[in-house]
Amino acid sequence: MGHTDCSPLRMTRKQETALAAGALTFGAVLLSRRLRAARRFDFRGASVLITGARGLALEMARQLGQEGARITIAARVDRELERAKQDLAERGIDAATVVCDIGNRDAAQRLVREVIARTGRIDVLINNAGVIQVGPLEHMQRGDFEEAMAVHFWGPLHMMMAAIPEMKHQGGGRIVNISSIGGRIGVPHLAPYCASKFALTGLSDSVRAEVAKDDIHVTTVCPGMMRTGSPFNAWFKGRHRDEFAWFAIADSIPGMAIHASRAAAQVIDACRYGDADLTITLPAKLALMINGVMPEAIATLMALANRFVLPQPTGDGSGDHRRSGWQSLSDAAPSRLTTLTERAAAENNQLPH
Numbered sequence: 482m483g484h485t486d487c488s489p490l491r492m493t494r495k496q497e498t499a500l501a502a503g504a505l506t507f508g509a510v511l512l513s514r515r516l517r518a519a520r521r522f523d524f525r526g527a528s529v530l531i532t533g534a535r536g537l538a539l540e541m542a543r544q545l546g547q548e549g550a551r552i553t554i555a556a557r558v559d560r561e562l563e564r565a566k567q568d569l570a571e572r573g574i575d576a577a578t579v580v581c582d583i584g585n586r587d588a589a590q591r592l593v594r595e596v597i598a599r600t601g602r603i604d605v606l607i608n609n610a611g612v613i614q615v616g617p618l619e620h621m622q623r624g625d626f627e628e629a630m631a632v633h634f635w636g637p638l639h640m641m642m643a644a645i646p647e648m649k650h651q652g653g654g655r656i657v658n659i660s661s662i663g664g665r666i667g668v669p670h671l672a673p674y675c676a677s678k679f680a681l682t683g684l685s686d687s688v689r690a691e692v693a694k695d696d697i698h699v700t701t702v703c704p705g706m707m708r709t710g711s712p713f714n715a716w717f718k719g720r721h722r723d724e725f726a727w728f729a730i731a732d733s734i735p736g737m738a739i740h741a742s743r744a745a746a747q748v749i750d751a752c753r754y755g756d757a758d759l760t761i762t763l764p765a766k767l768a769l770m771i772n773g774v775m776p777e778a779i780a781t782l783m784a785l786a787n788r789f790v791l792p793q794p795t796g797d798g799s800g801d802h803r804r805s806g807w808q809s810l811s812d813a814a815p816s817r818l819t820t821l822t823e824r825a826a827a828e829n830n831q832l833p834h
Contacts, residue, residue, distance in 0.1 A: 520698065520755040522655060525549035528600035530593070532556070532583055532610035532640065534565040535830035536709035537659065540745040541607060546574030553596050555581040556610065564830050583610055584631030589639035597647060605752065606644045607657040608637035608681075613711060614673045615728055616718030619794040620801050625673045625718075633660075633677035638684060645692060653696030657752050658685035662705045662765040666772050666779060669787035670724065689757060698755030702748055705765030706731065706738035710826025712806045712814075713833075719800035723792035725809035733821040737764060741829055807833045 527550045531538050534556035546552045546569055554576055556562050562578040569576045577599060581592045596603050612632045614625045637658055648654030663671055664678030682701055689699035712729040732738050739762050751759040760766050772779045794800060815823050825831070 517754045517756070522605075522753050522755065524605070524749075524753070527551065527604040528596060528602050529553070529605040529607070530555065530596050530603055530640075530644075531607045532581075532636065534558070534561040534578070535714070536711050537704075537707060537741055537745055537748070537829075538607070538609040539565050539568065539830050540709070540741040541609070541748060542569060542576060543572060543574065544742075544745050544749055545605075546572065546576060550605070551600050552576040553579060553599075555579045555583070555592055557582050561830060564832065568830065583608075583636035583640055586635075586639045586642075589636065590643045593640070593643035593647065602651050603644050603647050603654065604651075605655045605657070606640055607659070607748075607752070608640055609657075609659045610636055611659070611711075612674075613671070613715035614718065614803065615670055615715055615724050616721070616800065616803075617670060617792070617794040618672050620718040621672055622801065625803075626676060629673035629677035630680065633674075634680040634684065637681055641688060645688075645695075645697065648697050649692075649695045654698075655752050655755065656685075656688075656692075656697065656699045657702060657748060658682075658699065659702045659704070659748070660685065662703050662760070662762075662768060665703055666768055667783065669783055670791050686758075698757075700748075700751050700756050700759060702751065702759045702761065703765065703769075704739070704744055704760075705762030705768075707741055707744045707761070708732060708738040708821055708825045709741045709744075710822060710824075710829045710831035712822055713826045713831045715806050716803040717806065717809050718803050719794055720792040721800070721804045721809045722811040722813075725806050726811055726813040727791065729806070729814040729819040729822045732825075733819050735821075738762070738821075741825060805833070 524545055525548060529545050529550045530553045531542055532555050534554050538554065542552050542554055552574060554562065554565055559580050562580060566576055566578045579592055579595060581588050583589045593603060610632055612628060614629060641656060658681055660682045661678040663675040664682040667675050685699055685701040692699060712725060712732055715728065717724040744761050747759060747761055760769060768779065
């Protein structure tokens with residue numbers, strides 16, 4: 482009898498608990514959306530500095546310029562900047578270009594000062610400049626790691642240290658750091674790239690917490706594969722032609738890589754609303770999720786790929802010399818299997834230096 486009387490009560494309590502949890506969840510979602518909407522930033526007339534002049538950087542400059550932002554793009558290679566400036570001008574966007582090596586602290590500081598001298602402020606900083614070195618660890622040297630760290634870690638650090646005081650003075654700003662899925666999950670044959678991107682991810686997340694009080698919103702972006710044409714200007718070691726072929730073919734597989742324009746739109750939207758974090762592409766999101774609950778499974782898959790799929794070291798010193806994608810063409814790439822990557826290279830200023 483007592484058991485019969487308690488059952489309805491027990492069910493009622495469960496229902497009340499479920500309803501309360503549902504209400505709290507719904508309220509949290511509504512509050513999150515309202516807070517996000519309140520952070521909305523209008524790019525019209527904003528001073529935007531983007532490091533990099535090809536690939537994702539160029540596509541972001543196109544889209545932000547079309548929204549009325551005042552664009553400055555900076556890169557190490559003058560010819561890349563000239564082509565990017567012409568591309569933007571043909572779209573009605575009058576962008577300023579600056580030759581700069583952001584790995585040099587003094588150069589990064591001069592770049593920020595130049596932007597402020599011309600536009601009066603710096604509202605948005607997008608740290609996008611990148612370098613990709615591909616090949617077995619046996620062929621990677623200290624200089625490869627130093628270069629990756631200079632571009633992916635020290636460069637963004639120099640830029641942020643120069644821009645943040647100005648943003649504080651003007652009452653706020655937006656910073657976007659383009660890391661990578663390789664900055665959250667280690668990938669074989671990309672050791673310098675992954676090491677430096679992991680460093681950038683940690684830097685970006687740490688800085689975010691410290692500058693939030695100053696109304697400076699820092700967004701960490703971790704894309705999966707993006708179809709920007711980047712394999713052609715990546716650097717390859719070891720069996721460089723085979724390394725380039727697998728990279729270019731993977732970049733062309735439908736569903737594996739996202740078009741540059743779609744990736745840029747997602748980054749800009751995250752910046753607009755001051756989102757803390759953005760992971761781009763479904764494969765990247767799935768990999769992160771699986772790695773979070775089953776890291777051993779991801780580690781095993783990476784080890785198997787390294788052993789049975791990726792090219793092996795040359796066995797001598799011939800693979801220590803690096804070559805660009807343009808210097809690593811073969812019958813396999815370019816080919817029908819790399820058509821989408823070739824098209825992206827033509828669209829996004831991925832021409833030989």
